[in-house]
Amino acid sequence: MSATTDATPYRQSALRTLNIEQAAIAGLVNKLDAHFDHACELILACQGRVVVTGMGKSGHIAGKIAATLASTGSPAFFVHPGEASHGDLGMITRSDVVIALSNSGETAEVTALLPLLKRLGTPLISMTGRPSSTLAQHADAHLNSSVDREACPLDLAPTSSTTAALALGDALAVALLEARGFTAEDFALSHPGGSLGRRLLLRVRDLMHQGERLPQVPLGSPLRDALIEITRQGLGFTCVVDPNGQLAGVYTDGDLRRTLDNFLDLRDVRVDDVMTRPGKRIAPDLLAAEAVRIMEDNRITALAVVDEQQRPIGALHMHDLLASGVI
Known part of the structure; x- marks a missing residue:
């Protein structure tokens, strides 16, 4: 059954919302212009931090954009515009770049920062739904996040406009990430906690069994010796090394089952x-x-x-990966 077949009023409303917000994001494609390029260049040239600000719902989006930038190689933080006018403006320096969000481009708490930013000489990137607005006109680069309508049936509550701003912020962060050559390991350095950090930071040498815990037998050993080594170490396999100490092969629990199928007498x-x-x-x-x-x-x-030199120096078991939280 499709989502639209026999949909309840709740689902019909949800589908309208999703369709409107999907169209809002799609509409951003034709709004990307040279201002987006300039915004990227300003941030890449920034010697300080990216300061993101916005009021109300735009403020929540600004906070998320700041967090995304910070975790993808562009140091950033959020400043509340109301607090900025009462002391927090001291957190902004001429070495920084400011990204200001306001759908109308006329939010009083945000536009009040314009003279102060101009005096500091801090570059300003605006993200608004009105290119002719005060905030857009005074910005060094303007990102157009306008939408045809809000998903709210009253066309009042910020819905598709905040979704579009969020998507545009992601587009900016990813463009910067790629321009910086940001890698998975760079990403892990800002995400050391949890399974993500473990997957991206832990290396094989951090988890492998080594020294006396490394199962190995010489090439030419009786099968009995290999089975004793597998049992002694409890890793389900043993390395088989040649006279030069290089890995010639492995013998596993699975190999044992196949051996029993093929040999009636294991003694020789x-x-x-x-x-x-x-x-x-x-x-x-x-x-x-x-x-x-x-x-x-x-x-x-x-x-x-x-x-x-292909010499065994350790052994790694799936249980080690499970216990460490890598999987």
């Missing part, structure tokens, strides 16, 4: 005859999230960790 079987060659492996400096991908793609639960 050597690990060389039944191991998996060359065995999945990973470098210690790769992200732990990459280890997850390799394990999932190959449907395995453990990996050998090798150095540049």
